[in-house]
Amino acid sequence: MKTPLKISFYLFVVLIFTTSSCRKLPHGDHSFYCYIDGELFVPKGDPNFTTSPYVEPLAYYVNQDNFRVIAFNSKYQIMINIVDWDVGTHYLSQSEDYYDYSKNHARVVVNQTWYISKPNSGKVTFTEASLDGNIKGTFEFTLYNENDDSDVIHVTGGHFDD
Numbered sequence: 001m002k003t004p005l006k007i008s009f010y011l012f013v014v015l016i017f018t019t020s021s022c023r024k025l026p027h028g029d030h031s032f033y034c035y036i037d038g039e040l041f042v043p044k045g046d047p048n049f050t051t052s053p054y055v056e057p058l059a060y061y062v063n064q065d066n067f068r069v070i071a072f073n074s075k076y077q078i079m080i081n082i083v084d085w086d087v088g089t090h091y092l093s094q095s096e097d098y099y100d101y102s103k104n105h106a107r108v109v110v111n112q113t114w115y116i117s118k119p120n121s122g123k124v125t126f127t128e129a130s131l132d133g134n135i136k137g138t139f140e141f142t143l144y145n146e147n148d149d150s151d152v153i154h155v156t157g158g159h160f161d162d
Helices: 002-020
Strands: 031-036 040-041 058-062 065-070 076-083 088-091 105-110 113-116 121-127 135-145 146-159
Touching: 065 121, 088 105, 105 135, 113 146
Parallel strands: none
Antiparallel strands: 031 040, 031 146, 058 065, 065 076, 076 105, 088 121, 105 113, 113 135, 121 135, 135 146
């Protein structure tokens, strides 16, 4: 009789530890997250849309030509720019200038080190994309230290939803 009770107790303890250690991912409107080298990245603060990335820690800028995201927390800053965006998959090209909005590219800053996209080093997929604000999708890419191509970071499991 004591053995089933012990087994039940141990299963209960394992269940408590496994469920309490899980971190809930943001979902629904105004959600954004990804993993950077396996570490969950979620922008800090109020993730409302704005056209100024310097006001909020998550900014989406959308017009007929560009889809742009700038997101940051205390450790990372991510910038994604997609040109002529619509539903479907868009591949990244060489990121040469932070302010170059004429091509698809991505950049991440980690401890003042810039990591940039290379041709076909990643993709952004839109599952919904309209100028009236229904923008949802996923992203993943490998970025390279702009001064050392052997130093890379992997951005995986990326999600955005306005």
